[in-house]
Structures are given as structure tokens and as C-alpha cells.
Amino acid sequence: MRVLVAALVFVMAFAVPAMAQLMLHNGTDAAPGEGGEPAPAGSDAAQEPQKAKPIPMKPPADDSVIGQTLLRDGAVGAIALSRQGKDLAVAKLSLEGEEISKPGEPCHVEVNAGLPIAARFDGRPMGLSRYQVDLQACPFSFDVLEGAILIPKGHACDFAAADCHVDPAGLWGPQGNTISQTRAHEMEQTRLHIETDMRANFRVLLSHAGKDKASIKRIAGEQAGFSSERETLCHSYALESVHGFCALEITRARVLALLAQLGAISNKQDEVRPPPVKKKPRPPSVAAEPAPAPPQ
Structure with a gap:
């Protein structure tokens, strides 16, 4: 009797792990793609990974430059901006340049003498708020950064009365x-x-x-x-x-x-992607009417 019991214990010791292993690999509870059957085509598990998405950034607010005096290259000239309705205004503008009659000699121009000049919002063509300053003698535009403005190239001009050639292009920010x-x-x-x-x-x-x-x-x-x-x-x-x-x-x-x-x-x-084409519903099938019986 003791020999029979020992034999049964020996058989069960090997049978139980084998059954567990069989259930692990062939059990019906295994998720698709996780040891079970391959995920069917078209399912979420079979889809390709999505393309990388851009990392967003919030554009700097106009308030970061309002009420400050900004200097070109953090050193020369001065521009101060204020709020004017939904747009901005140049409350102060002084520019440094060189004399027209004597190139190389420095000159200075006080542009508006405390009179505000309108700065009209011109969209965000490069992701930054852009403003256009319609200054008659020297029109220019600028983009708003964080505590600074960027005036692109191409705005050099002459103040003939002051005998001064100026180029406001560059980064205007805090004094270095x-x-x-x-x-x-x-x-x-x-x-x-x-x-x-x-x-x-x-x-x-x-x-x-x-x-x-x-x-x-x-x-x-x-x-x-x-x-x-x-x-x-x-x-x-x-x-x-x-x-x-x-x-x-x-x-x-x-x-x-x-x-x-x-x-x-x-x-x-x-804009160029064509709108989805709606499939027209198929007309219901009409059963063929039986042919009329021939006259008797």
C-alpha cells in the first residue's frame, strides 16, 4: 500500500507542472499577440505605430514686452511698447546710425518725441505675433519674442532732416x-x-x-x-x-x-484632400413577378 501511494505522489509531481505549462501556452484566455493566436489583420494590435507628432510651444505673449525699454543688441537705441486697443503702439523710439554725409560718423534720431505710433497686428506668419509700424520715414515690422522683439533685415532707411542713416534690424531686448x-x-x-x-x-x-x-x-x-x-x-x-x-x-x-x-x-x-465619397445605398431587390398564365 505504501508503495502504491509513493508511486501516485511521484506521478502527480510531474503531471501538475506539465498541465500548467500546457494551459499557459494553449489556454483560451491568452490575449491576441500575447502568447495566443496572432492578432487578426485590421485589429488595433496589428496596426503600425503612429507617426511622431510635433512638440507644441505656446507663442510668447505681447505682455512680455509691454512697459519695457528694449535696446537693439542690448546696447543702443531704445523702443518702448504700450497697449493700444487690440494692437500695440510704439510709445518711444530712438535709433542709432551713421551720418549720410559722413559715413562712419555716429548719429542719433529721436523718432516720435513721446507721441505714440500705431503698431498694427499682421498675423503670425512665422509662429510669432507680427506687428507692422507704418512710420512714414522708416516703416518696419517686428515679431514678439519673450521679453524682446525681432526686426528682420530689409528696413534700413534715411532720416534726411537728421542726416542719419539707420538700420533697426536685429534683436531688441534688455540691456546686456x-x-x-x-x-x-x-x-x-x-x-x-x-x-x-x-x-x-x-x-x-x-x-x-x-x-x-x-x-x-x-x-x-x-x-x-x-x-x-x-x-x-x-x-x-x-x-x-x-x-x-x-x-x-x-x-x-x-x-x-x-x-x-x-x-x-x-x-x-x-485643402487638397478630397471629401469622402458616400456610397449610395443599393436599391432593394425586387422579386421578379411571375409571368402571366397563357389564356385558356
Whole structure:
């Protein structure tokens, strides 16, 4: 009897793990794709991973520049902005340049002498709020950054009465020697984070180009040239090597420009995508009527 009991215990010791293993690999509770049958085509488990999405960024608010005096390259000239209804106004504007009659000799122009000049909102073509200043002697536009404005190239002009040639293009921000070391460290960390977003959004934009070689070349060329363009623009900002304010804001502008391009692409695709074709319902089948019986 003892021999029989021992034999039964020995058999059960091997049978139970084998049954458990059999249930684990062949049980009906196994989820598709997780040890069970392969997921059927068209199911969520069989779908390809979605394409990478751009990392969003909120454009700087106009309030970041209102009530401040901004200097070109953090050193010369002065511009102060105020709120005027839904738009802005240039409350103060002084420009530095060189004499028309004596090139190389510095000159100074007080443009509005305390009289506000309207700055009209002109959309967000590059992701930043853009304003147009219709100054008769020297019209220009600017984009709003975080605590700064960026005036693009192409706005050089002459104030003949003052014998002064000026070029307001560049980054207008806080005076370079007023940026503290603590703030400079914070801006460096912020810039590193924004640069990561920039590279990610660049890859997303590149993926949208598909196999269009011309678009790929253009997008890659713009990104490759960004660092040198940033260096050219920022090298003259006062104490830039100490605080890096200009580099931060120009990088922020680049991220928003990439997002603007992605938005334009999405809108364009929405415009050209044909609307879904609605299938017309099939008419109900009508049973054939029996042929009339021949006359008797």
C-alpha cells in the first residue's frame, strides 16, 4: 500500500507542472499577440505605430514686452511698447546710425518725441505675433519674442532732416549688463530644452516631406544653416557670451517657425484632400413577378 501511494505522489509531481505549462501556452484566455493566436489583420494590435507628432510651444505673449525699454543688441537705441486697443503702439523710439554725409560718423534720431505710433497686428506668419509700424520715414515690422522683439533685415532707411542713416534690424531686448548670473543659468537650461524640441520638430517636418527630394533638401538646408545664422545675429548682442539671451530667443523663434510650417502643411493637405465619397445605398431587390398564365 505504501508503495502504491509513493508511486501516485511521484506521478502527480510531474503531471501538475506539465498541465500548467500546457494551459499557459494553449489556454483560451491568452490575449491576441500575447502568447495566443496572432492578432487578426485590421485589429488595433496589428496596426503600425503612429507617426511622431510635433512638440507644441505656446507663442510668447505681447505682455512680455509691454512697459519695457528694449535696446537693439542690448546696447543702443531704445523702443518702448504700450497697449493700444487690440494692437500695440510704439510709445518711444530712438535709433542709432551713421551720418549720410559722413559715413562712419555716429548719429542719433529721436523718432516720435513721446507721441505714440500705431503698431498694427499682421498675423503670425512665422509662429510669432507680427506687428507692422507704418512710420512714414522708416516703416518696419517686428515679431514678439519673450521679453524682446525681432526686426528682420530689409528696413534700413534715411532720416534726411537728421542726416542719419539707420538700420533697426536685429534683436531688441534688455540691456546686456542687467541680466543676472542666476537668470543666465536659468536661460541656459531653458535653451537646452528648447533645442531638444527644435530637433524633434525638425525630424517631424522632414518626415512630412516624404520622398520629395526638393523639399527634403530645402528643409535640411534651413536647419543646417540655423546655427550659423544664430551666431551671426547674436554675436553683437552685449555680453551674449555671458548670458546667452539672444541665442535663447532666436532658438525659440526657430521652434515656432518649424511649427508654423507644420501647420501650413497640415492645412494644405486638408485643402487638397478630397471629401469622402458616400456610397449610395443599393436599391432593394425586387422579386421578379411571375409571368402571366397563357389564356385558356
